[in-house]
Amino acid sequence: MASSGRWFSEGALIFRRMDLAGLFGATQLPEDGEYYPCPSCKTAYSRDEIAELTREDVPPKSQGGKVMLLTCASCNHAAGKYFDAHAARRSVIHNLAMGRDPRREVRAEFDAGGAVIRGYVSHGPQGVIMRGVPDQNSNEQVAAHVRELDQMWDGGSDPVFTVKATEKFVAWRAAVSWVRAAYLASFAALGWSYAFRPELDPVRHQLMNPDSESLPRLALIDLNAPSERRGMLLVKTPEELRSLLVVIGHYSILLPGVTDPLSCQELSDAISQWSRPGSPANATLKGDTVPWPTQPEYAMDEWLLDLLNRGEGSQEPDC
Numbered sequence: 001m002a003s004s005g006r007w008f009s010e011g012a013l014i015f016r017r018m019d020l021a022g023l024f025g026a027t028q029l030p031e032d033g034e035y036y037p038c039p040s041c042k043t044a045y046s047r048d049e050i051a052e053l054t055r056e057d058v059p060p061k062s063q064g065g066k067v068m069l070l071t072c073a074s075c076n077h078a079a080g081k082y083f084d085a086h087a088a089r090r091s092v093i094h095n096l097a098m099g100r101d102p103r104r105e106v107r108a109e110f111d112a113g114g115a116v117i118r119g120y121v122s123h124g125p126q127g128v129i130m131r132g133v134p135d136q137n138s139n140e141q142v143a144a145h146v147r148e149l150d151q152m153w154d155g156g157s158d159p160v161f162t163v164k165a166t167e168k169f170v171a172w173r174a175a176v177s178w179v180r181a182a183y184l185a186s187f188a189a190l191g192w193s194y195a196f197r198p199e200l201d202p203v204r205h206q207l208m209n210p211d212s213e214s215l216p217r218l219a220l221i222d223l224n225a226p227s228e229r230r231g232m233l234l235v236k237t238p239e240e241l242r243s244l245l246v247v248i249g250h251y252s253i254l255l256p257g258v259t260d261p262l263s264c265q266e267l268s269d270a271i272s273q274w275s276r277p278g279s280p281a282n283a284t285l286k287g288d289t290v291p292w293p294t295q296p297e298y299a300m301d302e303w304l305l306d307l308l309n310r311g312e313g314s315q316e317p318d319c
């Protein structure tokens with residue numbers, strides 16, 4: 001596995017070449033030295049500040065991710081707190097509902113006729129397992145709960161027993177975690193010239209302003225899809241969904257594409273149309289496959305620099 005130092009040097013070198021070629025418009029870096037901009041917040045780190053950069057897992061490790069690229073520690077930690085923690089709790093609850101991951105328990109409350117005790121719920125070979133936790137419940141609470149259960153089974157009124165998961169997550173924060181993972185994977189695959197496009201500004205704005213709930217919906221979920229699924233596709237048809245499709249486990253995220261890109265809002269509107277049940281536009285997405293990155297590949301940067309070099313070469317006189 002490549003070291004952080006090598007990833008820093010490679011990233012800094014290619015960013016400098018893009019910058020010198022004027023591919024970012026105005027100069028963004030000091031004239032000399034190696035600088036690696038964090039793909040998430042764009043802060044440029046010098047080699048002396050390499051300790052500020054972290055090797056980040058995509059998707060998050062709790063979701064089966066693998067180390068893929070360098071981001072700055074403050075972005076990595078903020079994402080863990082504001083977004084990834086919600087994605088982790090959401091997937092625990094989804095797994096419970098789908099009968100997956102039997103070892104993982106979910107905090108829950110068991111309510112028998114209004115007498116509530118706290119405990120955990122999980123999936124076992126015979127079905128749902130409920131487990132009360134003695135030190136979270138007083139003897140009186142347990143006694144009242146058992147009394148209510150007895151009365152239910154003695155058959156009086158209709159028995160009402162409810163299990164309520166008390167692990168909380170915020171759905172939009174969980175969704176942002178997956179969009180962020182898709183964004184980081186798209187950077188690793190295509191490079192600076194893709195990730196730093198203005199069409200991706202709303203993604204970075206959401207990440208930099210974690211309480212803003214500003215990013216429109218870009219992720220679709222399919223709980224039946226295998227969690228180890230990975231893929232990237234430059235979608236060409238249907239044209240109204242032209243985009244970069246990033247597939248990670250249960251999630252499909254559509255990011256602005258490369259050619260004539262749609263804005264995040266336009267893409268979000270198109271997704272809503274497309275995902276509506278019975279929608280005539282509910283067609284298969286087709287386009288060019290982008291290999292799933294295991295480290296930063298900078299494919300689009302290399303392609304652009306190559307094109308530029310060849311452009312210069314062709315201006316030389318033919319002999």
Ligand SMILES: [Zn+2]
Nearest residue numbers: 038041072075
């Ligand atoms: Zn950062």
